[in-house]
Amino acid sequence: MQAFTATVNATEYPPQLKHKVIFQTFQELKPSEAMLLINDHDPVPLRFQFESMYKDQFDWEYIEQGPDLFRVKIGKLSL
Template identity: 40%
Template sequence: MPGPTIDVRELPPSQRHPKIHNAFDDLESGEELTLINDHDPKPLFYEMQAEVDAFDPEGYNVERQHEDKFVATFPKK
C-alpha cells in the first residue's frame, strides 16, 4: 500500500537518515515509504535491514531515474 514520499536531495547528509527513520516509523503496517535520493540508498537499505525489525527487505525496490535521482521504496511489515 503506498504511503508518503519524501525527497531528501536538498537536505544536508546529517539530516537525511533521521528524517527517513521518522517517516518510516510513522507508517502503518503494510504501507511503504518512497524515498527520492541523489544516490543509490543501498547503505540505508543495509542499515534498515540490520536495525529496523518492521522493515520488509523482500519488498525493497530502487530505480535510477536520472544520474542524480534514485527512487526507492521501503515497505513496512
C-alpha cells in the same frame, strides 16, 4: 502508479538530517504502508542500516536506478 503514504526527497535535507527524517518517516508508517525515497545516489548504505535496525520488517524495491535519480519504495511489512 503506486500510492505511497509518504515521500522523502533526501536531496532536500542537509546530510546530518537525511537518515533521521527517513527513519522517522518509516517508523510512522502502519503495516502494509510504503514510503517513496528519492535520492541523487544509490542508497545502499541506508539499506544496510535498515537491515540492521528493521530486519524482516521492511521491503525495498527500486523504482528508478540512476544514474542521476534513485527512487526506492520502502514498505513496512505486517508482522
